[in-house]
Amino acid sequence: MSLSDADMATIWLTLRLASTVTILLLIFATPLAWWLARTQSWFKGSISAIVALPLVLPPTVLGFYLLLAMGPNGAIGQITQALGLGTLPFTFWGLVVASMVYSLPFVVQPIQNAIEAIGNRPLEAAATLGAGPIDCFFSVVLPLAKPGFMTASILGFAHTVGEFGIVLMIGGSIPSETRVVSVQIYDHVEALEYAQAHVLSGVMVIFSFLVLLTLYTFQRKRKAVGLTYGR
């Protein structure tokens, strides 16, 4: 029993989706995490709650609202149409946007924790030595918060790979465009093709285990080295 071409296509698509989402999320989530870690603002609580919402909401709720919002009559749909991009549902980039919403807390929270753990002193020291905010970010924050960024990347990637409900709601199961592994497995099961479902599910289990193994091994090593500078 081996993987068919159609199954392979879903695996590649899933990896492409997860990588794109992870890279974009690191770019967008870092300033947000930075702000959340440093701000004293009274609406920090509200923003944190909004960031954490995808943790709690069922994917069906997110998928349903995204389908409406990204549709021709929805708020996001109006904007994308005005920009001449058409509408997002049933496209790869639609899935990217949806996955970014869905995986946001998994990327923001580890980075935020890491930045909070650095505390003020290293930053003040850097400022005293004449480092500007950007220099300070790249030569102090980034190296010190590296474990946080690693965790965020791995979790963001893995969580996007494991996404199902939202893709089902807004994807439309188009080969090489929106038909990801989880949807393909669902299709196999529904079509009573249990053998194919087994193979693909097995691949998912092994992959997920390896990802988490990497994550935990990595975190243990960090602790062993005792890199808790700034605390």
Next chain:
Amino acid sequence: MNVKTWFRIFFLWGFTLCAEAKPVQIAVAANFSKPMQSLVTEFEKDYDYQIAMSFGSSGKFYAQIKQGAPYELFFSADQTKPDVLQQEGLVVAESRFTYAIGRLVLWTVRHDFANKIEMKLKGGAFNKLAIANPKLAPYGAASLQVLNYLELTDDTQTKWVRGENIAQTYQFVHSGNADLGFVALSQLLGRNNMTEGFYWLVPDNMHQPIKQDVVLLKRAEKSQGAKTFLDFIHTEKAQTIIAEYGYLTSNGGQE
């Protein structure tokens, strides 16, 4: 209220719990959820049995039944799953019959498509065409047959978006994301709700009949409630309700 009254309420409640028979558990294909609710309401008026309905996809129900799910009747969306269950000896063969035959429609919510739906499909003048996944949903398979019949499969393929089931296909059209979509007539009709948008009733001769079969599961062979409900589905009254929701019925009840 004093203590005595409370005791009385408590005992009465306990008594009703004991007296009430266990409800008949039935598994129903999602496309049939609206008519089934009406059928059960009518049934429970006339008979002393309670029906507990579960709605979902036939494929999932098949898997669950194989693993010993406690359903007594299975209203499938097709004939394939009852076929397989029968081969596996999990159903009472004589109980099986076609309870409904689905009608396929091409549906739109765009007002400028009114009365021009068939033309729009043939002319390719639409953004997306929503169909239920032909591999999974009988309505999807029928949609594909219609496209083949009209020789539009190749021309429209790039515009297909597949719903995992007919309910999702409905959602794609309803939310305005797809201009056109093949859905079940039963989704648009119903006893109370008005049809939104416009539809073209696909002529029967363009696809194989969408026959939906029900089976009594072996584990419920002796369930009086399940048998009574199955007999009720055979009655004129039940068949009329099914027809009201846009299905054809097998005992000659054309519409």
